[in-house]
Amino acid sequence: MVSERLFRIWRGTAAGGSFVEYRVDVDPGMVVLDVLHRIQARLANDLAIRWNCKAGKCGSCSMEINGRPRLACMTRMNQFGGAEMIAVQPMKTFPVVKDLVTDVSWNYEQNRRIPPFRPKPRPADGQYRMRQVDVDRVQEFRKCIECFLCQDVCHVLRDQSRKDAFVGPRLMIRLASLEMHPLDTEDRVPALREEFGSGLCNITRCCTEVCPEQIQITDNGIIPLKERVVDRYFDPLLGLVRKVFRRK
Incomplete structure (x- = not known):
């Protein structure tokens, strides 16, 4: 009616x-x-x-x-x-x-800053091989339709206006799709910390809540990226190991 x-x-x-x-x-x-x-x-x-x-x-x-x-x-x-x-x-x-x-062009500008996929050399038989679990993990991130709803709800971008320091959930997922690809060799961890602002995300999961593709943005993408940064720069045991080997 x-x-x-x-x-x-x-x-x-x-x-x-x-x-x-x-x-x-x-x-x-x-x-x-x-x-x-x-x-x-x-x-x-x-x-x-x-x-x-x-x-x-x-x-x-x-x-x-x-x-x-x-x-x-x-x-x-x-x-x-x-x-x-x-x-x-x-x-x-x-x-x-x-x-x-x-005007959502800012998102595309940030995407151009991300180092592209750099595959490892092919094996002798010319065939790349990946475990299915690795394929599934990356495939989830590729479901993104770039609606930018996650960017809109992100309080770092929306309320704090920190576009100068944080690329937002959408671009963090883009980074995750590359960093977690089993064939990629590019090291983006320094850029995650310095250029893309991974430390500014407070893990409120508001981005995950509005994703129409139900991508687990926070748990499967942002948190693992933050863990890589912590392991590289803030793990005391790894820091000690690096100092020991650096002396040698």
Whole structure:
């Protein structure tokens, strides 16, 4: 049955803006992105929305819905109460372009800073071999659709504005996919500590909670990377061993 719902949508640019209310008919089975398109078609032709696949795989329609970072195409209308107002706004962590569209180019700039995959030489028979457990571990990280919801909810980026020192959960997962690859030979541990800010993550797991691909960002990615940094620089036993061998 068609029902009328109240939407409160942030409208504006980087220079400023405010919430505007729209009343719109909602059909059964709709997701938030469907309703935004209806508002765009009937009530606000100039409403700016970024979207592409409408299947939860491109990561384009990231926004904040009732205060929570979500994909608009995967947020069903029937999960909200019948009289509940639905507030939609752009991701807070990134600069606004217009309305619900944000500039996420900073993430790609950080990605270019990461040393690329450097495989070990091929064995004599020319065939690389990996254990299935190593394949599965790296494959989890490659499920990322770069929606940047984890970046949006990260308090180091969102509340502390430390983009100068921390690359955020998405890029930590990118680093993990390389560092934990059994065929990779590049040493990124110094960069993890100095350039990418692994020590700034407080392991609140808020990034894991909003991941639409259910990647265990904190437990399987960030914590193992932090452990590598600790082993390299702060383990007293390993430090003693290094000093002994350095003297020789």
